[in-house]
Amino acid sequence: MIYLDNAATTPLCEEAAKEQVFWACSNFYNPSATYIEAVKVSQALKEARERLKAIFGAKEGDIIFTSGATEANNLAVRGSCREGKAEYVFSSVEHASVNNLATQLINEGKEIKFVKTQKNGEIDYEDLQKQLNEKVRLVSCMFVNNVTGVINDIAKISKIVRQYAPKALFHVDGVQAFCKLPFKLSALDVDLFSISAHKFHGPKGVGALFVNNLAKLKPLVYGGGQEAGLRSGTENVAGIMAMVKAAESVDITKNYEKVLKLRNAFLKEINMEGLTIVKAENQSPYILTILCKGVNGETMVRMLENEVIVGRGSACSAKKAGNHVLEAMGYRQDLIKGAIRISFDASLSESDVLKAAKIIKQKYAELVEKLK
Amino acid sequence: MRAILLRFGELFLKGENRHLFENALLNNIRKKLSGQKFKLYRTQGRIMVSDFEDEEEVVGLLTKVFGLYSLSIAEEVDATVEKIIDYIKTIKLEKGTFKVEVNRADKRFPIKSMDFASELGGVLLDNNKNAEVDLYNPDRKIVVDIRNNGKAYVFDKTIYCQGGLPLGTSGKALLLLSGGIDSPVAGYLMAKRGLKLEALHFHSYPYTSPEAKQKVFDLAKKLSVYNDEVRVHCISFTQVQESIHQNCSPEFMITIMRRIMMRIAEKICQRESLGAIVTGESLGQVASQTMQSMTVTESVLKKIPVFRPCIGMDKEEIVSIAKNIDTFKISILPFEDCCTVFLPKNPVIKPRVAQAEAEEGKLNLEELIEGALATEEIVVIK
Numbered sequence: 001m002i003y004l005d006n007a008a009t010t011p012l013c014e015e016a017a018k019e020q021v022f023w024a025c026s027n028f029y030n031p032s033a034t035y036i037e038a039v040k041v042s043q044a045l046k047e048a049r050e051r052l053k054a055i056f057g058a059k060e061g062d063i064i065f066t067s068g069a070t071e072a073n074n075l076a077v078r079g080s081c082r083e084g085k086a087e088y089v090f091s092s093v094e095h096a097s098v099n100n101l102a103t104q105l106i107n108e109g110k111e112i113k114f115v116k117t118q119k120n121g122e123i124d125y126e127d128l129q130k131q132l133n134e135k136v137r138l139v140s141c142m143f144v145n146n147v148t149g150v151i152n153d154i155a156k157i158s159k160i161v162r163q164y165a166p167k168a169l170f171h172v173d174g175v176q177a178f179c180k181l182p183f184k185l186s187a188l189d190v191d192l193f194s195i196s197a198h199k200f201h202g203p204k205g206v207g208a209l210f211v212n213n214l215a216k217l218k219p220l221v222y223g224g225g226q227e228a229g230l231r232s233g234t235e236n237v238a239g240i241m242a243m244v245k246a247a248e249s250v251d252i253t254k255n256y257e258k259v260l261k262l263r264n265a266f267l268k269e270i271n272m273e274g275l276t277i278v279k280a281e282n283q284s285p286y287i288l289t290i291l292c293k294g295v296n297g298e299t300m301v302r303m304l305e306n307e308v309i310v311g312r313g314s315a316c317s318a319k320k321a322g323n324h325v326l327e328a329m330g331y332r333q334d335l336i337k338g339a340i341r342i343s344f345d346a347s348l349s350e351s352d353v354l355k356a357a358k359i360i361k362q363k364y365a366e367l368v369e370k371l372k
Numbered sequence: 373m374r375a376i377l378l379r380f381g382e383l384f385l386k387g388e389n390r391h392l393f394e395n396a397l398l399n400n401i402r403k404k405l406s407g408q409k410f411k412l413y414r415t416q417g418r419i420m421v422s423d424f425e426d427e428e429e430v431v432g433l434l435t436k437v438f439g440l441y442s443l444s445i446a447e448e449v450d451a452t453v454e455k456i457i458d459y460i461k462t463i464k465l466e467k468g469t470f471k472v473e474v475n476r477a478d479k480r481f482p483i484k485s486m487d488f489a490s491e492l493g494g495v496l497l498d499n500n501k502n503a504e505v506d507l508y509n510p511d512r513k514i515v516v517d518i519r520n521n522g523k524a525y526v527f528d529k530t531i532y533c534q535g536g537l538p539l540g541t542s543g544k545a546l547l548l549l550s551g552g553i554d555s556p557v558a559g560y561l562m563a564k565r566g567l568k569l570e571a572l573h574f575h576s577y578p579y580t581s582p583e584a585k586q587k588v589f590d591l592a593k594k595l596s597v598y599n600d601e602v603r604v605h606c607i608s609f610t611q612v613q614e615s616i617h618q619n620c621s622p623e624f625m626i627t628i629m630r631r632i633m634m635r636i637a638e639k640i641c642q643r644e645s646l647g648a649i650v651t652g653e654s655l656g657q658v659a660s661q662t663m664q665s666m667t668v669t670e671s672v673l674k675k676i677p678v679f680r681p682c683i684g685m686d687k688e689e690i691v692s693i694a695k696n697i698d699t700f701k702i703s704i705l706p707f708e709d710c711c712t713v714f715l716p717k718n719p720v721i722k723p724r725v726a727q728a729e730a731e732e733g734k735l736n737l738e739e740l741i742e743g744a745l746a747t748e749e750i751v752v753i754k
Contacts, residue, residue, distance in 0.1 A: 210510070296579070298581065299578050302577065302578030302579075302581065303578045305578075368613050370618070371617065372618070
């Protein structure tokens with residue numbers, strides 16, 4: 001079985017698993033307690049923040065540990081909301097955890113604006129500039145699109161935001177970028193950055209929000225005041241420690257090079273009439289969407305599932321946000337219906353991906369034949 | 373002591389066979405309450421349940437037994453004037469009107485019904501300053517039922533049950549269960565008329581998802597509340613559909629599909645001794661549910677009838693029943709069923725039998741049906 005749905009989730013790596021067991025079973029103490037063993041745990045958490053910041057490449061700022069990226073995104077967006085006539089600007093192709101929250105904010109009477117997407121899949125930088133003004137309180141945009149793998153130029157966006165919306169906080173959903181693309185947060189000038197552990201071989205149920213200035217956020221839940229008062233509740237110490245360990249175990253640059261090679265080999269092999277590869281100038285090598293003409297993407301996923309596991313692309317459900325990005329890139333509805341998402345991991349070998357490509361072609365041909 | 377008084381529905385209409393229906397009903401009640409502590413007994417034309425622990429749970433279960441018309445939760449007291457008055461004194465009335473009604477099955481009771489009712493009314497008025505008597509249109513009617521066994525039953529509320537006929541008294545049938553809104557409703561309605569159901573589901577993996585099949589099991593689980601348990605026959609329809617798609621005119625896809633489904637259903641019915649096929653069709657709802665389509669579909673059946681309890685209902689009416697039996701939320705989950713996978717753009721609305729037969733001539737019907745039956749998997753949902 002070849003697993004090519006790594007953008008959905010990845011298996012826990014051995015280092016992280018060991019770390020998780022250690023902090024869950026041996027050093028299990030509540031970091032808020034005052035005896036020495038608990039203080040040690042608290043100290044370890046403090047160090048974990050610094051270790052994670054180092055991987056982020058962030059000189060300043062803080063880390064708030066959360067239950068995952070959905071919570072991190074909610075904390076970033078809702079935590080930035082204030083009463084009054086502020087405006088909130090979102091890219092139009094965000095993940096559901098941001099997109100549905102934006103819709104909820106509209107229902108609550110907030111002034112929400114969506115920025116257009118360019119044909120190449122990136123946010124429309126000119127339209128962004130037009131939407132910005134003094135009243136804008138937050139701008140939220142994803143780093144790497146979870147459907148197309150398209151990379152937004154975060155440094156460019158932050159420059160535009162700083163110039164045209166000086167009072168705005170800039171939030172980046174970095175779930176598909178962190179531990180995958182080589183970048184330094186200090187060079188990107190963002191205020192808030194969300195990540196999720198299980199996308200880079202960490203455990204599920206853990207994530208983090210990088211926060212440049214804690215004072216600008218409000219908590220979503222109240223309680224014992226953990227995580228600088230922004231996320232009360234006893235810390236998921238084992239999960240957090242495992243996440244940081246998983247992140248440290250990734251050689252980002254080496255993996256990037258390897259996955260780029262895997263992707264190129266796959267692309268060479270997958271070449272077949274009826275299969276359209278969603279390509280863009282700036283694209284993560286980890287994610288690839290294929291549009292299978294004349295078939296349903298969901299059917300393809302099930303045709304393949306005994307040999308190759310692929311994602312269905314968010315396109316199968318018209319209600320899902322991912323659909324818009326392919327539409328915005330100019331693909332026709334009937335093609336979008338046949339979308340499947342391939343996502344790679346550095347643990348794959350070239351022969352794996354070549355074999356997968358062959359199977360995809362073969363199953364596609366079979367399906368087309370049946371549906372003729 | 374608390375006791376529940378049960379009332380039958382139309383079993384009263386039955387003549388010589390009445391005891392058969394009554395016995396079936398009592399058995400069904402016992403089965404339904406099998407996880408509970410209770411005592412079920414018959415006393416002078418009434419069926420009572422007593423000695424239970426969880427009143428709410430027991431009442432909830434009883435309201436789902438077909439054949440029961442209504443029930444009342446009563447307090448059982450000794451049938452003496454003092455004891456009855458003592459209990460009446462404990463009743464608290466809200467602001468509003470009430471009436472007391474006394475039935476005296478035991479004529480040895482020393483006070484006449486009307487006189488005792490007015491005496492009890494007086495007791496209630498003394499104890500509830502906000503309440504007033506209204507003999508014609510009271511907010512609450514408190515009934516005192518004095519029986520021959522030395523007990524009196526005092527109750528004031530009637531809870532309506534499902535009505536219908538005891539499950540199984542009309543025989544057994546096969547419900548075509550798609551996963552949509554209508555078929556579970558059709559199943560419920562026929563079970564209510566005493567039919568014990570098994571279900572038949574066609575899936576077309578990989579065109580339909582495993583979730584679509586799970587959805588059907590979830591629906592069967594909801595139906596099992598009324599149907600005791602549901603045996604679900606699952607059949608892979610993939611090859612049949614692919615073969616129709618490859619060989620027949622697209623506009624006949626659905627017509628031929630349904631004719632083959634009916635043939636398979638009939639075979640299962642004969643094998644399992646099921647006496648009818650039940651479908652959720654509603655006249656004119658979609659192309660395959662026009663009068664002509666149903667004629668063509670049904671014409672393949674040789675031995676058994678098709679029951680379509682939703683045939684004269686509007687969608688809203690069906691939806692309202694689906695909500696009542698708690699299947700609606702499951703039915704609207706967005707998983708494709710096998711009917712929508714090869715959906716043609718222009719399905720034929722008024723097919724004729726001869727046309728359908730001509731189309732079927734392009735297929736190896738027997739082989740396809742045997743092939744489909746070979747994929748059968750039976751799951752019992754309780």
